[in-house]
Amino acid sequence: MSKKILLTNDDGVYSAGIRAAYKSVDSLGDVTIAAPAFQQSGVGRSISIFEPLRMNRTKIDGVDAYAIDGTPTDSVILGIFSVMKEKPDLIVSGFNVGENISTDTATTSGTVGAALEGASYGIPAIAVSIQVIEQGLKFDDLRDYEHDFDVGIKVVNRIAKKVLEHGMPDNVDVLNVNLPHDVEEDTEIDITRLARKFYNMEVEERHDPRDRPYYWL
Structure with missing residues (x-):
């Protein structure tokens, strides 16, 4: 019987990264x-517990997908219990x-x-992230993010495949996989632990036209 795989992310259903993720597992099952x-x-x-969620069918490069107007955790829950x-x-x-290599991130x-949400139901789960040099890129519209995902797809x-075959x-x-921005096919895979790092948060106060304060984190 064909293996069943649920694919999600936090950058949005139309991001370049989720298209790469699909290419990495589409040969392994449904x-x-x-x-x-x-x-x-x-x-x-x-998790969204104080407002209703909406889910719309869409396509990503011709592949059926579900766009959820909620969080990644909401997407996992709806993906498991409403779609699959x-x-x-x-x-x-x-x-x-x-x-995502440290405790703060x-x-x-x-x-x-x-x-983690998937793992809480006893489902094997892999989180995959790629290193960026310009930190501001993390919060841009990532539909057309330019990156060579080929090596990451293979990794x-x-x-x-090993998880599906051997558990x-x-x-x-949870496996938290992080790929260097210049990863090559012969880049060594290291099994390690999260770095212990603490946030150095700054709060920027601004004022609207009526001189009421608002804040950016």
Whole structure:
């Protein structure tokens, strides 16, 4: 029986990264795409419990997909329980534009949050992120993000295939895969842990035309 794979992300259903993710797993089984309709970076594992969710069918390069007007976690929940109506064999979240290699980013990442949501149901989950040099790119419209995903596609295909065939490593629920921006086919894969890093947050106060303050984080 063909394996069932749920694909999601936090950069939005139309992002270049999710198209690359699809290419990495489409040969491994039946793929369902359910992802946020819009950019949802930085929302972590947040869930929409105070407003209704809407889901629209769309296409990504001719492939059927579901655009959800909620968070990555919402997308995983609707993908499993409303679209597939069964638990998939694997969840892949990504390719995220921006690495998630430390405690400060991984705990706020919608990409990682979606994978954690899948893991909470006992589903093997892989979060995939690519390093960026210009940090501002993480929050742009990523539909036409220019990046050579070819090597990343091969790496994720290899990892996903092993998980589908052999399951997750012992005592592991989520694989957090981070690809250097200049990754090559012979780049060594290191198994490591999240860096311990603390946010250095700044708050910018501005004023509207009526001189009322508002804030950017």
